[in-house]
Amino acid sequence: xxxxxxxxxxxxxxxxxxxxxxxxxxxxxxxxxxxxxxxxxxxxxxxxxxxxxxxxxxxxxxxxxxxxxxxxxxxxxxxxxxxxxxxxxxxxxxxxxxxxxxxxxxxxxxxxxxxxxxxxxxxxxxxxxxxxxxxxxxxxxxxxxxxxxxxxxxxxxxxxxxxxxxxxxxxxxxxxxxxxxxxxxxxxxxxxxxxxxxxxxxxxxxxxxxxxx
Numbered sequence: 001x002x003x004x005x006x007x008x009x010x011x012x013x014x015x016x017x018x019x020x021x022x023x024x025x026x027x028x029x030x031x032x033x034x035x036x037x038x039x040x041x042x043x044x045x046x047x048x049x050x051x052x053x054x055x056x057x058x059x060x061x062x063x064x065x066x067x068x069x070x071x072x073x074x075x076x077x078x079x080x081x082x083x084x085x086x087x088x089x090x091x092x093x094x095x096x097x098x099x100x101x102x103x104x105x106x107x108x109x110x111x112x113x114x115x116x117x118x119x120x121x122x123x124x125x126x127x128x129x130x131x132x133x134x135x136x137x138x139x140x141x142x143x144x145x146x147x148x149x150x151x152x153x154x155x156x157x158x159x160x161x162x163x164x165x166x167x168x169x170x171x172x173x174x175x176x177x178x179x180x181x182x183x184x185x186x187x188x189x190x191x192x193x194x195x196x197x198x199x200x201x202x203x204x205x206x207x208x209x210x211x212x213x
Contacts, residue, residue, distance in 0.1 A: 037062055049164040049187065054156065057194045061152065064094070064197060067204045069141055076144070077137045080210055085128050087207055089136035090200045091144035092125035095151045100126060101193050102151075105186045106158045 037059055043051035068076070068087060076088035085093070099122055103109045124131045166186060173184035 046159055047164045049167050050159050050162060053167070053187065053190050054159055060194050060197045060201070061148070064201050064204070065145065067201060067208065069145065071141050073138060073140055075211060076139065076141060078207065078211060079133065080207060085132060086136065087204050088139055088144055089125065089128055089132045090203060092136050092147060093128055093132070094197055094200060095147045096122040096126040097196055098151050098155060098193055101189055102154060102158065105189055
């Protein structure tokens, strides 16, 4: 799974088109000001590119909240088959992914080299699989939404302290499975956090359609 997270360069460039082309008529039932939600671009309190990145992440998060906020524990734990992940598990996975990208980009920690206490907290939702199916169950929607909110608040707080030079900061990149070799930057990493959430939002919609099947 850690290697998979490093392979985002091969897919991330396709998602922004889908994000921006999605219907905007049905406004999500959440606290974000709808006048701001569908404005992609700079935001007060952030440098221009960081604000633009955050505006995309905020819109994507609102769509996820709309999909899950009214689900029951039974629906959050529902699995299509023995190999699938539940909606609840995927929500924890989104929080874990963002947390690990915080550690990597904000704190400069190489991927997977964070403290054991952090691994104990986040490795199961990050990896999903059989461990996730066994352990990520029995929680209401409020639990997952609070988890996502707390992780996102740390992202917002750190984004306020950083600038576009940091966002454009590059490093060597090698995709283990894709064979892509070159450079990546913090902008690409955080775009991946957004498009990764978009991918799971699609899976959540798919699973919801199977509740009564």
